[in-house]
Amino acid sequence: MLAGHRTWIFENKPVIISTGTVGGPFEADGSIPEDFDLLHSDMWIGQDSFEKAHKILLDEACQKAIEKAGVQKEQIQFFLAGDLINQITPTSFSASQLGAPYLGLFSACSTSMEGLALSALIVNSKGANYVLTGASSHNAAVEKQFRYPTEYGGQKPATSQWTVTGGGVALLSNQGDGPKVTSATIGKIVDMGMSDPFNMGGAMAPAAVDTIEAHFKERGVDATYYDLIITGDLAHVGREVAIDLFKKHGTTINEDQFVDCGLTIYREGQPVLAGASGAACSAVVAYGHFLNRMKKGELNRILVVATGALLSPLSSQQKETIPCIAHAVSIENGGA
Amino acid sequence: MSNNKKKKLTPTQQEYQQFANNREVVKRPLLKNCIKAFLVGGIICVIGQLISTFYMYFFKFTEQNVGNPTVATLIFITMLLTGFGVYDRLAQFAGAGSAVPVTGFGNAVISAAIEHRTEGFVLGVGGNIFKLAGPVIVFGVFSAFIVALIKTILIQWGGL
Known part of the structure; x- marks a missing residue:
């Protein structure tokens, strides 16, 4: 239901039945390592490019969410996700592995909530029972795309920010336990x-x-x-x-x-x-x-x-x- | 920001720029950065001088031709530091101190080469190796040309 000009109220209250979060070495060293389902000690995650490692982050986050919810991969009806790399290829490769109908999103760092809002709308309107949504980014892959090579010695000002290496997804359903x-x-x-x-x-x-x-x-x-x-x-x-x-x-x-x-x-x-x-x-x-x-x-x-x-x-x-x-x-x- | 560019912004945007940019954290600590750059840049030059002296003392180099092996050695060290991920950390501290010496130029070339290795040798490494250092070469050669032109004109017609 639309309230005002741009707010949706979800009267059927879609449930986040599970989530999956994956991080890299820098996140493991951070202040909330216990809140990740999986942490990697290697930026490459055993791959030969950072972009491939980026895809693995999202793959694993999806797997964790599906596993924790106790559903089958085939039950996922829609997958809404995105990332920051040109033409969101890591997400598309990941979606290919998942095999679910896929809507690719780009909204830079607000992709996660764009995905959650749209997924909730789909579930709320009974467009699906299980919708998986998420976002991922990889520090080195994103730096390469937006800024300088990772090893380039450019001094960053105090206002600049550090790109997170990780993937986070949520599984929405119209029934079940959870927020x-x-x-x-x-x-x-x-x-x-x-x-x-x-x-x-x-x-x-x-x-x-x-x-x-x-x-x-x-x-x-x-x-x-x-x-x-x-x-x-x-x-x-x-x-x-x-x-x-x-x-x-x-x-x-x-x-x-x-x-x-x-x-x-x-x-x-x-x-x-x-x-x-x-x-x-x-x-x-x-x-x-x-x-x-x-x-x-x-x-x-x-x-x-x-x-x-x-x-x-x-x-x-x-x-x-x-x-x-x-x-x-x-x-x-x-x-x- | 130039005044010309500011004119294109609406009053609301200009007001916000004032509001957001007048903060301590947004302003760069100029004096502190200069001192750090002076110290690190100076240390790199001292190392260069030591290498020069070493070559002159132990090998048959003179003050005129010791520059080339010294630069090569410094760039080799930079390559190792870049590859092991140390140079960018040093640069975050040093700023211009590690960017201006020849090691900074080396780092710009080497880091781009490492970064684009995944796209192959020709289009990846070959196409991107001068991504950051290219402008330095282009404008370095161009300004050298202009200076040489001025010098030639002065010698020919200025009677220097």
């Missing part, structure tokens, strides 16, 4: 004229604020309704800007309940500068860490707002600004 997807707000492109690809947090913050405020208004709730409002990868710079923007707009939001996946995944002392980013960032932290906390009962209602900077290496070399987006999905325990 429920209750609503989703689809983001609009917000372009504040920022053009520095090394400060994506600062560029994405207005998009996150726009979507969160629209969500509150259209769903008729305020920040106190949620235990946590989790942004995807705003990192230090973006989070700070977003908090100031909320203050400026007069939206009350408690700083303690406003957390960021990009600041959750790594520990202090890891050389990540402003924080983490990448399509896998919101996917692994939301589906791993925060859903685990929901299952333990520590959290009851969360709003995950995955933020994406929809730039390409070409557009940034042509000095174009960065179009940004944020998609919000609310996940709640119980029936309410």
Whole structure:
């Protein structure tokens, strides 16, 4: 059901019956290693290219989710996923292995929540019983695509972010146990004229604020309704800007309940500068860490707002600004 | 950002730029970076000088021709450091200090070659090896040409 202009309320409450999260060596060394189903000690994962390793991350995340739900691979009716590599090939190769009908998504680092919102819509409208959705990214493959060669010695500014190596997927169904997807707000492109690809947090913050405020208004709730409002990868710079923007707009939001996946995944002392980013960032932290906390009962209602900077290496070399987006999905325990 | 570019932005965008960019973290610590670059760049040059002295002392090199083996040795060391993943970490600390000396140029070539090995030798390594170093070569040769042209003109007609 549409509420307002861009919020869907899912009255049939699709259930996240299981999740699968996979990480790399840098994530294993981070602050939430116990929230991953599988961690690799090798960036290559025994493959001969980083792109192949990238595919394996998503493959394994899908396998874990399917295995944990106790369903068969053949029961998956749709697969909605994406990544950051040219023409999202790692995801397509992974989908070929899975064999399910596939919708490829590109929404940069907000792919995870775009996928979850669309999957929830499919399940809610009885378009399918089992929908698998997720996102993945591989640090070295993404750096190669968007920035410099991995071993190139370029000094990064303090505002730049570290791409997560990992894959996170969620399996949605219309029955079963688990946290429920209750609503989703689809983001609009917000372009504040920022053009520095090394400060994506600062560029994405207005998009996150726009979507969160629209969500509150259209769903008729305020920040106190949620235990946590989790942004995807705003990192230090973006989070700070977003908090100031909320203050400026007069939206009350408690700083303690406003957390960021990009600041959750790594520990202090890891050389990540402003924080983490990448399509896998919101996917692994939301589906791993925060859903685990929901299952333990520590959290009851969360709003995950995955933020994406929809730039390409070409557009940034042509000095174009960065179009940004944020998609919000609310996940709640119980029936309410 | 130039004023010309700022004009294209709407007032809301300009206001946000002011709002988001006037933060401590967004500004680069210029003085600190300069000092770090000076120290690391200086150390690399000292190492280069030691290598030069070594070649002159133990081999038959003179001050005029010791440059070539010294550069080759420095680039060889860079190659090892790049391959083992050390050079990019040093660069994050040093900035221009490790980018400006010949080792930085070596790193730019070597890292691109390693990165694109998966696309094959011809289109991968061959096509991308000068991806980062190419502009340096192009504008280096071009500016050398301009300077030589000016010098020739001055000698021919300026009576130098």
